[in-house]
Amino acid sequence: MVPAPSRLLARHRRPIAAILAGLAVTCGLLAVRSPAGVEVLAAARDLAGGRLSSADLMVVRLPADAVPDGALRPGAAAAGRVVTGPVRRGEPLTDARLLGPAVLAAGSPGMVAAPVRVADPDAARLLSPGDVIDVLAAYEGEGRQAYPVAQQVRVLTRPPSRADEGGALLVLATTPVQAAQLAQAQAQGRLSVAIHPR
Structure with missing residues (x-):
């Protein structure tokens, strides 16, 4: 005799609840985990060149293999430095774009x-x-x-x-x-x- 679906569900209620709870925890961890990539400083707006202010900067996250050499990281002393030419919004800032060595x-x-x-x-x-x-x-x-x-x-x-x-x-x-x-x-x-x- 085949057990009724309600009896089958009642018999396996605890294992099913444990599986669903595990899935919920996994989804929660994935939701709060920081996205993959490397944080770098980029232009917050189109810049014509000249001295940078903190309002000119934003943090963007790039895949590790897309980070240009010399990219400035958050916390770098970029405000007050001089950009040597035009920079597009979202473009990562590198040491080669700033007046210096x-x-x-x-x-x-x-x-x-x-x-x-x-x-x-x-x-x-x-x-x-x-x-x-x-x-x-x-x-x-x-x-x-x-x-x-x-x-x-x-x-x-x-x-x-x-x-x-x-x-x-x-x-x-x-x-x-x-x-x-x-x-x-x-x-x-x-x-x-x-x-x-x-």
């Missing part, structure tokens, strides 16, 4: 970051990080003839400039000698740029 390491050994102010902000707006330029200086009393001061130097960043500052600030990768020449020329004349084709 990693950016200069891409050039020749012994390079320095030299901030210079060029006279024409519209000319500076034509530049992007990575552009190669010549810096020219025009001095008072010399018929406004321009002289090359630093040739074939790379633009690291173009920080945002205020309208009341006059001109536009550029940060260039130069040798220490070029940096000294640029500082002297900036103190004595007006700087302009010539852009090398890419």
